Amino acid sequence: MLAVRAKSDGVEIEFTEPLKEGVGEKASDYDIRQWWFKPTGNYGGPKLDNESLPVKSVNVSSDRKKVTLQLAGMKSKHVVYIHLNRxxxxxxxxxxxxxxxxWYTMNVLP
Structure with a gap:
């Protein structure tokens, strides 16, 4: 992955090389989660409200270097964790x- 960008209804993942034809087009290729950390006096804190974000749709760009995932339930002030099926x-x-x-810190939804 070269970059992850926030969208109002999901994320865009950019790759360094084009994806193989027919690859990365299924929601099951992606595991997306979100949570937030409770601030503490120590560095970090516990993960709270750790939940899966369902992938509603997958759109692969014509050059096959970007994938846009439409996600259900994405929230601001949460960490969005993206895991791709190797x-x-x-x-x-x-x-x-x-x-x-x-990992993408979603301070504000665009």
């Missing part, structure tokens, strides 16, 4: 993902 998502050249995880 077994099913490969590049046009057959390269596997180098990293399958991203």
């Amino acid at each position: 077994k099913t998502i490969v590049s046009q050249n057959g390269n596997n993902l180098w990293s399958t995880e991203a």
